[in-house]
Amino acid sequence: MNTPLLPPAENALRLVVFDWDGTLMDSPRRIVHCLQRAAGQIGAPVRDEAALRNIIGLGVDAAVRELYPQADDAFVRQFAETYRECYLGAEDAPETPLFPGVALLLDWLEARDVLLAVATSKSRRGLDQALEATGLASRFVATATGDEHPSKPNPAMLEHVMNRAGVERARARMVGDSVYDLQMARHAGVPAVAVTHGVHSPERLREEAPLGMQPDLESLLDVFRQAERETE
The missing domain is CATH 3.40.50.1000 (HAD superfamily/HAD-like)
Known part of the structure; x- marks a missing residue:
């Protein structure tokens, strides 16, 4: 039924x-923008938009581990903090x-x-x-x-x-x-x-x-x- x-x-x-x-x-464009910026800032490989849109909906830590399967806890924390700084405060990120x-x-x-x-x-x-x-x-x-x-x-x-x-x-x-x-x-x-x-x-x-x-x-x-x- x-x-x-x-x-x-x-x-x-x-x-x-x-x-x-x-x-x-x-907000997905802003999320993608800030995920790519965070990767660049910490020297990680920058994933393409399709890969990033795929993980939107997961928690940030889970998303980072999905994008970078070999990442350790320190990398996940650094990436997540850098991403959040961009999302919450970057003036050049897309509007939401x-x-x-x-x-x-x-x-x-x-x-x-x-x-x-x-x-x-x-x-x-x-x-x-x-x-x-x-x-x-x-x-x-x-x-x-x-x-x-x-x-x-x-x-x-x-x-x-x-x-x-x-x-x-x-x-x-x-x-x-x-x-x-x-x-x-x-x-x-x-x-x-x-x-x-x-x-x-x-x-x-x-x-x-x-x-x-x-x-x-x-x-x-x-x-x-x-x-x-x-x-x-």
């Missing part, structure tokens, strides 16, 4: 958990606007008493900076970051926000743009929806069998609206 986007009325949708980078915020449709989607969900949360591989400092810059901090009842929990696809951060929100998995949905988001959701037993405006291709995302895939958040909102009409 297929899992519906919106649960049945007697078990209504109560929580939507969003990834941040590549899902709500158009929200994707179109963020406010409308969040408004629609909140109007139906759906709680909102974030599960991201960003650091706590990075997420807090982004929430303040976008004015979205008050919208989310719970957030979890990559420096507070094991890296995706481990389900720990998703389980954390569900626990904080007091919502069981059957009444939650995960929205993400990477296979790591979808794998995390599967490991947590949470149905997931993919958006394809982020880092991973529709072909890769489809392999994870999400509830559905949409090109952007505006299309996702349309699907939510249609699902609501079908349940009326």
